[in-house]
Amino acid sequence: MxxxxxxxxxxxxxxxxxxxxxxxxxxxxxxxxxxxxxxxxxxxxxxxxxxxxxxxxxxxxxxxxxxxxxxxxxxxxxxxxxxxxxxxxxxxxxxxxxxxxxxxxxxxxxxxxxxxxxxxxxxxxxxxxxxxxxxxxxxxxxxxxxxxxxxxxxxxxxxxxxxxxxxxxxKPRLPLEVILKQETYNDEGDAALIESYDEKIREYYRTRTGGGHGICWSEQVASLLSEKARPHMRGFLAEQGFHFK
Amino acid sequence: MxxxxxxxxxxxxxxxxxxxxxxxxxxxxxxxxxxxxxxxxxxxxxxxxxxxxxxxxxxxxxxxxxxxxxxxxxxxxxxxxxxxxxxxxxxxxxxxxxxxxxxxxxxxxxxxxxxxxxxxxxxxxxxxxxxxxxxxxxxxxxxxxxxxxxxxxxxxxxxxxxxxxxxxxxKPRLPLEVILKQETYNDEGDAALIESYDEKIREYYRTRTGGGHGICWSEQVASLLSEKARPHMRGFLAEQGFHFK
CATH class of the missing domain: 3.40.109.10 (NADH Oxidase)
Structure with missing residues (x-):
């Protein structure tokens, strides 16, 4: 390298x-x-x-x-x-x-x-x-x-x-096979890969915070994406002249 | 460096x-x-x-x-x-x-x-x-x-x-002072800086294309931004589930 x-x-x-x-x-x-x-x-x-x-x-x-x-x-x-x-x-x-x-x-x-x-x-x-x-x-x-x-x-x-x-x-990243696809988008084998990645991230948080939250990647992302995300952005951007025509 | x-x-x-x-x-x-x-x-x-x-x-x-x-x-x-x-x-x-x-x-x-x-x-x-x-x-x-x-x-x-x-x-980039502002957005002095940058870009195109179009940066950008830009994007993104809420 x-x-x-x-x-x-x-x-x-x-x-x-x-x-x-x-x-x-x-x-x-x-x-x-x-x-x-x-x-x-x-x-x-x-x-x-x-x-x-x-x-x-x-x-x-x-x-x-x-x-x-x-x-x-x-x-x-x-x-x-x-x-x-x-x-x-x-x-x-x-x-x-x-x-x-x-x-x-x-x-x-x-x-x-x-x-x-x-x-x-x-x-x-x-x-x-x-x-x-x-x-x-x-x-x-x-x-x-x-x-x-x-x-x-x-x-x-x-x-x-x-x-x-x-x-x-x-901080460990998702396995390469999960983010890099060949020819077409196909996430069939991803669940198993993400499961072991989740374990790795749990361990990362445990070590880093000294016995801390131990939450995994999937759970973090599920929390993030199930909530309203800065709902003011659209209106704010329109004020600044970005109209998404 | x-x-x-x-x-x-x-x-x-x-x-x-x-x-x-x-x-x-x-x-x-x-x-x-x-x-x-x-x-x-x-x-x-x-x-x-x-x-x-x-x-x-x-x-x-x-x-x-x-x-x-x-x-x-x-x-x-x-x-x-x-x-x-x-x-x-x-x-x-x-x-x-x-x-x-x-x-x-x-x-x-x-x-x-x-x-x-x-x-x-x-x-x-x-x-x-x-x-x-x-x-x-x-x-x-x-x-x-x-x-x-x-x-x-x-x-x-x-x-x-x-x-x-x-x-x-x-390809030369805009002068640093044009893209880097101190404390607030203030483009007062930019016109003169961009004018000499435009000359540089004209020269770059002349050299590169061997006496070619000699168009400057400002003119290129004016052409680009005065036209409809991929007006299908909004509808396409909606089809893919991006709704800009």
């Missing part, structure tokens, strides 16, 4: 960071490398807001459902799907702007995710730890107001960055 | 591949590393369909808008957002399945993108070239029928993988 593969295998979310700041220019170097990720139709439909002010960070930590590392991490970035920049281009060339299709939403959301993941790899290659913060979508209106996000822009997720002050175990 | 950053900076899409197949176990190694990417709420809401049969590859190439490299690349993967697996978990634990919120669509789409980008980094670290194929969304129904995608699953994009048989230049 080469160095990069070893790096990818070492990923785990970090939720406790040291006080060490990033070096001058380090964040720019990391984002510059991440920016080389592919982008759909060359749109580059993502914008990052770097939030440094302690009072803003504190607010974001609260909006995200009281996640203290949002306030404490050396850096906090908000990844936004951005069609406003494209809208400006339409204006410049006196063309109508049609950015309210479901397709546009997909393009810009995927662009934000590809950019973020490339930045994560860059950051981890320099010894930093990261944690994605989907919790920003708990209160997307408040987040957007704080960051003054205009029409055509929405916060997809946040990202904490900093030097790790903990060393959590890598 | 460390090795990983150098690797990220070297990314460009590859659309012409040699006949060389991947080594035994190489694809699995690459996907295994990519799978270590973060996943929202530990859902792991993405599934990859590896398509190898020549007749299927030819069909996908046509569906994607006649992109021959979809048929010719050593490997072709279709990245699907997948809530069916979560639905199975709900069934197992006799819980209702509520996977039709906009939020679920975001989670699964982002999961597919994070997984894909991590796989791309892994692949490029082994000397492979890649090209994302968003064009699969030109004919998502045909793609889904061919791959027998069940309810709760949709093809987000494809990915060609293989050994490069071309060496295109790296």
């Amino acid at each position: 080469n160095e990069t593969l070893t790096l990818l295998h070492a990923h785990r979310s970090i939720r406790k960071f040291t006080d060490q700041a990033l070096a001058d220019g380090q964040l720019e170097r990391i984002i510059g490398a991440g920016q080389c990720a592919a982008t759909s139709s060359f749109l580059q439909g993502a914008t990052i807001i770097r939030v440094s002010k302690p009072e803003s960070r504190q607010k974001l930590a609260t909006y995200a459902g009281n996640q203290p590392y949002v306030a404490n991490a050396a850096e906090f970035l908000v990844f936004c799907a951005d069609l406003r920049r494209a809208g400006n281009c339409c204006e410049q060339y006196e063309k109508p702007f049609s950015g309210d299709y479901t397709e546009h939403f997909i393009i810009a959301t995927v662009d934000a995710a590809l950019l973020a993941q490339n930045i994560v790899v860059a950051a981890e290659s320099e010894g930093l730890g990261i944690c994605y913060i989907g919790g920003l979508r708990n209160n997307p209106r408040e987040v957007s107001d704080l960051l003054q996000l205009p029409q055509g822009v929405y916060p997809v997720f946040g990202l904490c960055l900093g030097y790790p002050d903990q060393n959590p175990e890598v | 460390n090795e990983t950053l150098t690797l990220l900076h070297a990314h460009r899409s590859i659309r012409k591949f040699t006949d060389q197949a991947l080594a035994d176990g190489q694809l699995e190694r690459i996907i295994g590393a990519g799978q270590c990417a973060a996943t929202s709420s530990f859902l792991q809401g993405a599934t990859i369909i590896r398509v190898s049969k020549p007749e299927s590859r030819q069909k996908l190439a046509t569906y994607a808008g006649n992109q021959p490299y979809v048929a010719n690349a050593a490997e072709f993967l279709v990245f699907c957002a997948d809530l069916r697996r979560a639905g199975n978990c709900c069934e197992q634990y006799e819980k209702p399945f509520s996977g039709d919120y906009t939020e679920h669509f975001i989670i699964a789409t982002v999961d597919a993108a994070l997984l894909a980008q991590n796989i791309v980094v892994a692949a490029e670290s082994e000397g492979l070239g890649i090209c994302y194929i968003g064009g699969l969304r030109n004919n998502p129904r045909e793609v889904s029928d061919l791959l027998q995608l069940p309810q709760g699953v949709y093809p987000v994009f494809g990915l060609c993988l293989g050994y490069p048989d071309q060496n295109p230049e790296v």
Whole structure:
């Protein structure tokens, strides 16, 4: 396994960071490398807001459902799907702007995710730890107001960055055969594979929390998907100009 | 700059591949590393369909808008957002399945993108070239029928993988100041930065195509965003069980 593969295998979310700041220019170097990720139709439909002010960070930590590392991490970035920049281009060339299709939403959301993941790899290659913060979508209106996000822009997720002050175990992923199918989607043999994976995850939680909840993957996912999921998102996105036409 | 950053900076899409197949176990190694990417709420809401049969590859190439490299690349993967697996978990634990919120669509789409980008980094670290194929969304129904995608699953994009048989230049990205904002969204100074970037892109196309179209970034984006974008996507996604509640 080469160095990069070893790096990818070492990923785990970090939720406790040291006080060490990033070096001058380090964040720019990391984002510059991440920016080389592919982008759909060359749109580059993502914008990052770097939030440094302690009072803003504190607010974001609260909006995200009281996640203290949002306030404490050396850096906090908000990844936004951005069609406003494209809208400006339409204006410049006196063309109508049609950015309210479901397709546009997909393009810009995927662009934000590809950019973020490339930045994560860059950051981890320099010894930093990261944690994605989907919790920003708990209160997307408040987040957007704080960051003054205009029409055509929405916060997809946040990202904490900093030097790790903990060393959590890598969390096992689903067996490869479950997520990789040949020729067609066929999940016939998956139940047995997931059953033994569930046992592995129970063990992971037992070890990690020292005799903790021992819940398995399937049960977690069943809980997650049986509840209403941020039902405000649709209305919020419409306010921001995403209409899912 | 460390090795990983150098690797990220070297990314460009590859659309012409040699006949060389991947080594035994190489694809699995690459996907295994990519799978270590973060996943929202530990859902792991993405599934990859590896398509190898020549007749299927030819069909996908046509569906994607006649992109021959979809048929010719050593490997072709279709990245699907997948809530069916979560639905199975709900069934197992006799819980209702509520996977039709906009939020679920975001989670699964982002999961597919994070997984894909991590796989791309892994692949490029082994000397492979890649090209994302968003064009699969030109004919998502045909793609889904061919791959027998069940309810709760949709093809987000494809990915060609293989050994490069071309060496295109790296395509310049927007200036960092344009995509990275401090504290709030403020694009006041962007117009001037984008203007000089446009000049750079004109030059890139001139050089690359040997006196070719010389179109700039802003103009490309204005064209893209002034047209209807895959207006069938919304209806197709509803058929697959994504209702944007």
